[in-house]
Amino acid sequence: MIYGRSLFHIVASLIILHLSGATKKGTEKQATSETQKSVQCGTWTKHADGGIFTSPNYPSKYPPDRECIYIIEAAPRQCIELYFDEKYSIEPSWECKFDHIEVRDGPFGFSPIIGRFCGQQNPPVIKSSGRFLWIKFFADGELESMGFSARYNFTPDPDFKDLGVLKPLPVCEFETGGPEGIVESVQITKEGKASASEAVDCKWYIRAPPRSKIYLRFLDYEMQNSNECKRNFVAVYDGSSAVEDLKAKFCSTVANDVMLRTGLGVIRMWADEGSRNSRFQMLFTSFQEHVVTECPLLRDDGSVEPETQPHPL
Missing domain, CATH: 2.60.120.290 (Spermadhesin, CUB domain)
Structure with missing residues (x-):
């Protein structure tokens, strides 16, 4: 009887150890998989x-x-x-x-x-x-x-073989923000960022008030070398100046208004030495998307019912 009980305990212990080992291996495999997925490449x-x-x-x-x-x-x-x-x-x-x-x-x-x-x-x-x-x-x-x-x-x-190597570009950045304002290419020379004959790669950082987004409207726009994006363009970025946040890029004869999904807009103008007559002027406007809530309406009997139509602000 004692032998049988001892044998039972041994078998039970082996089963528990096996299950623990399987669980550990499964956990290790899961952890390894999660670690691999977290590694960036x-x-x-x-x-x-x-x-x-x-x-x-x-x-x-x-x-x-x-x-x-x-x-x-x-x-x-x-x-x-x-x-x-x-x-x-x-x-x-x-x-x-x-x-x-x-x-x-x-x-x-x-x-x-x-x-x-x-x-x-x-x-x-x-x-x-x-x-x-x-x-x-x-x-x-x-x-x-x-x-x-x-x-x-x-x-x-090879498209620039006759123009030679480009000289180092001047640092050219601007900061602005608020409910509305103007950004424009004439700021480059007006604020001494570059001379009228230097190639430029300039950025304007527009920061809207908290919980606001930005709407951009072109008031003036002309590329000296139209449809030659390697020579001149105006680009709009939404959230940062990283390439993955590029919202729109204009180098032809037309530029459209742009609505951003974030409160940080970046305007970038690239113009080589032969494109410095390219220009733009842009109005930025900050706005907030209002959440429309249901407003109570009174029935004839004095009880309250929810309004089904949006309530104007």
């Missing part, structure tokens, strides 16, 4: 002398479930050359539907696509048409491989 790179970037863990196998965005930015009047190392391996698939590298000619995920690459043969040399390349590395949940190492350098933009 991708970067914004604009080092003057070029550089190198790789897939996660390269040359070891890249982890599953990754999407890394790399954006390369060249200086004005430069283009980008991108090279992939021969030690390259990404899970092959038809039309690279699974793991892949995607390269686009510009700073956005909707810029013109240059190519999508996977398999064992490294991509060819890639050249941008302008200052930016957008590169996405995607890995699904299965069949990891070595990944890639890529290096980039900058070359003169």
